[in-house]
Amino acid sequence: MATEFSNSNFINTDLYMYNCGMEDCLPEHFYGPAVREHFLIHYIIKGKGVFQVGDIIYNLEAGQGFLICPNIVTYYQADSEDPWSYRWIAFHGLKAESYLVRANLSLSNPIFKYTNDAALTNCLDDMLLKNLHVKNNDIRILSLLYSFIAILVENSPEYKNISDISDKKEDYIQKAIEFIEKNYSRKISVLDISKSINLDRSYFGSIFKDHFNKSPQEFLIYFRFNKACDLMKNKSLSISEISRSVGYDDPLLFSKLFKKFKGLSPKKIRITL
Numbered sequence: 580m581a582t583e584f585s586n587s588n589f590i591n592t593d594l595y596m597y598n599c600g601m602e603d604c605l606p607e608h609f610y611g612p613a614v615r616e617h618f619l620i621h622y623i624i625k626g627k628g629v630f631q632v633g634d635i636i637y638n639l640e641a642g643q644g645f646l647i648c649p650n651i652v653t654y655y656q657a658d659s660e661d662p663w664s665y666r667w668i669a670f671h672g673l674k675a676e677s678y679l680v681r682a683n684l685s686l687s688n689p690i691f692k693y694t695n696d697a698a699l700t701n702c703l704d705d706m707l708l709k710n711l712h713v714k715n716n717d718i719r720i721l722s723l724l725y726s727f728i729a730i731l732v733e734n735s736p737e738y739k740n741i742s743d744i745s746d747k748k749e750d751y752i753q754k755a756i757e758f759i760e761k762n763y764s765r766k767i768s769v770l771d772i773s774k775s776i777n778l779d780r781s782y783f784g785s786i787f788k789d790h791f792n793k794s795p796q797e798f799l800i801y802f803r804f805n806k807a808c809d810l811m812k813n814k815s816l817s818i819s820e821i822s823r824s825v826g827y828d829d830p831l832l833f834s835k836l837f838k839k840f841k842g843l844s845p846k847k848i849r850i851t852l
Contacts, residue, residue: 594672604657611654626663683735
């Protein structure tokens with residue numbers, strides 16, 4: 580049993596589904612040696628089989644999966660006594676390879692094991708139930724594809740071994756952004772932001788700049804001016820009103836900083852919107 584999807588319209592997107600399916604293989608059923616034009620992942624539900632890339636042969640069983648990379652000769656065959664059943668998914672996209680690397684999957688490391696729960700199987704089964712030609716199902720299928728890869732990423736050793744320090748830094752950054760989003764219209768400072776997440780101002784500035792390649796102050800200014808540009812689309816609002824709405828009580832200071840960071844005055848920018 581298999582369902583086929585043809586997504587050639589999405590060839591230049593970050594990630595897109597090519598097709599997916601399932602198969603209960605007969606003893607010694609095989610495919611190849613052959614090449615594929617896209618990435619292909621098989622996840623074994625039950626049984627056994629072998630997967631070969633070049634001179635390397637992998638003996639696999641239920642709970643394991645294997646990656647086939649584009650334009651690489653591969654061969655796989657079901658066991659003669661306990662043939663495998665598997666789900667498979669084919670995909671491509673501009674970021675497909677980088678996502679797989681995050682899942683610790685590549686040509687040199689094509690095997691993974693997932694026995695935590697039924698999440699992978701359920702995700703693939705949900706894909707098989709969708710019909711791409713039904714309105715909006717292409718979005719649902721793409722979300723399932725992202726979920727499938729996210730499960731693999733979270734299952735990878737690299738993901739599991741991320742240090743607590745790195746996790747905390749990401750958490751601090753996220754909380755700082757949330758504070759800015761909620762308070763940018765007020766007179767907030769970098770000190771206010773750092774206090775909101777209980778960090779020393781200098782340390783906060785350091786990890787923030789490492790993350791965004793901008794200081795917190797620069798980020799706050801750009802954030803406010805981008806919000807101001809959105810407000811300028813409303814022609815009923817004056818520049819002074821917009822200035823106060825994004826945290827600047829002094830319209831002249833707002834206009835001066837805006838021109839410095841955006842290259843044009845608010846009035847000239849407004850004409851282009």
